[in-house]
Amino acid sequence: MGKIVVEKRGRIVIPAEIRRALGIREGSELIVELSNGRIVLTPVRKLTARDLFGIAGEEEVSLEEIENALSDEA
Secondary structure (H helix, E strand, O other), X not given: OOOOOOOXXXXXXXXXXXXXXXXXXXOOOEEEEEEOOEEEEEEOOOOOHHHHXXXXXXXOXXXXXXXXXXXXXX
């Protein structure tokens, strides 16, 4: 790892290699915790449809089933 410097207003810069490894981009949310005298930053993971794609295996659904499910929500 390496050393970082705390800047004005308590800001720090997370090195690019660490951001890339964890998928942290501008606007990413992190949870900050104090644990045994250490600062722990944990990325907040948001699930997307792409993350869930294929998780339940293949499923066949008719257009009628989709239309019925959507009309029940209204």
